[in-house]
Amino acid sequence: MSTIRVRSPASYWLAVPAALWMLGVVVVPIVLLVWVSFWGGRAFSTASPLTTDNYARFFANPTYVKLVFSTILHTLSLMVVTGVLGYCIAYFLTMKVKSPLWRTALFLAFIIPFWTSTLIRAIAWVPFLGVNGVINQTLMFLGATQSPIEAFLYSRTGITMAQVSLYTMMAAGPVVYMLNSIAPQWREAAMTLKATPFTVFWRIVFPLTLPGVVIGQVLVFLNVMSDFATVATIGGNKHALLPNLVLLFYESSQLRAASVVAVLLMICMLVGVVIALRVVDIRRLGAER
């Protein structure tokens, strides 16, 4: 069997198609975006002088600055909720469901909704959250509330509820993978060394699944930070986060302002990923065995 050695010419040639693709769809557009965000003047042309006026204008508006912080805060709260829920689901699926048939069935039940697009799933929440929606009718039927709760649709609560359902499995998936790689005898060895189940979890299971948690959190972070569709459908016109601002500027043909927000959004996301990589070296995922 012939193998391709590291740093052999063949390995570089094999990387060419992907590299060209990434260059065309990622690198070039980002460079263009950053370039446009510095364009001054009034004309939309490559001859525009480069200034930082667009950024100055953005930061001069307290509403926009507040939006940056509220986007980050919203994302963080979603990371906490999906992180906890996702870990519980992952733990339940891998550790508590013993029968392989049930495990597969439950896993499919969690996964199948992901076959539809995020936008459709976001829209699907509308009939649930409305004043006469499924949730309100159920609550009233159960007598939990007298009048329908209006806070669900077109509110931050509704957005959070929908996004939790959309992104929890993103937080759970990598944890499932990491939990599956934990050998049962590690937990057994800890138990024979007098560790109670709680200690076994905190000292053995959780540290070993931490890379999975971090990857899941990165996925949720990136998706929520860039999710304008859910916010637009569930939040109506009343609520917006940074990505909606990009859309808003774009639709009103303020391409330079849209680029500024897009660049800022990318910087926020980049910082988030760098922090995540500092916490856990996810490149060494599962390598320590």
Next chain:
Amino acid sequence: MAYESDTKEAVVPARGRRELDLELRSVRKRYGSFTAVDGVSLQVEKGQFVCLLGPSGCGKTTTLRCVAGLEEPDDGDILIGGREVTRDPPWQRDIAMMFQDFALFPHMTVAKQVGFGLEMLKKPRKEIAQRVNQVLTSFEIASLADRKPASLSGGQRQRVALARAMITEPRILLLDEPIGALDYSLRETVMLELKLLQQRTGISFIWVTHDQNEAFSLGDLVVVMNHARIEQQGPPEEILQRPATAFVASFVQGNNVFRGTVKEILAGALAVETPVGAFVVPRPMTGATPALGATVSFSVRAELVTDMLAERHVNRLTATCTAVEYFGSVRRHIFARADGEVLKVDQFGAQAARIAPGQAVQLGWTAQAGVLHLGSPERGPPA
């Protein structure tokens, strides 16, 4: 390995009754319709080295896991140090366990790993550090303190796993094929070290293995298991010299097993008719003598069969040598038997070779050489 236990002293039994570290009373464990452990009873005296020996799937590991509390038996009692623990979880039992692949925690350094047991006992941090240091030094792995398991060799991992299990000074150390993962050349050294360690610390070792060399060279008590049951238990010598069942005889190296029917009952002996001839076998030392016509089995050790026949070699058999092998200091001749099985004849390698492959030889053994097995050969030992 100069491991010294500084807190444990030989405890003199307070009462006249001998103190048991471990007692199993007809322990039974089923998985669905499969019985993994079937009525296993065992008594381990203080500071004994016990080897559970048997082929894979015989229930030896499940028995060990029941003692550890990692499996809960369906029936029977488990007593550790005289205290009933059958329903107790592992963390409430006075045991430690060494796993087959050592089960080192991949995210902890060697020092953290070894100190884990003391941490669980809520010992002060300073004491843990001091004790870990001391144990790492005595196990000659102090230089590895800051390394993680992934960067250790098999032998180093074995030492770390042993140090981790021994540091809490449990009453019983359970070892599941503890040297099976080591290189063959390392095993003998490690075996000797472990035996010395066990003798020095006075901790009872329950050692599970499928390797009879390990079991016979280490165990004070060897327990041979097959099909979820104990076939025979006793000191190594007893099992080697007086195998109780046809299974034990054929499992232990160097036995020739014969099956047949009782043809005649003589004074102190039986004549057994087998497909390859009639042989005289001594009556069993314990238990009832089988009735006339009963199906029985007996075995003769390979070194008791000889080609230098004298008058006392009353049992005779002619067979053709098919191969000659060497086992350490022993030369083993393999003969084809008329019933399709093989007959093994051992000689000291130092003696001159007399039999060559292809040669038909008359062989014989004395009336006292055979060992009659308990129970019928097909149904295993009497319950």
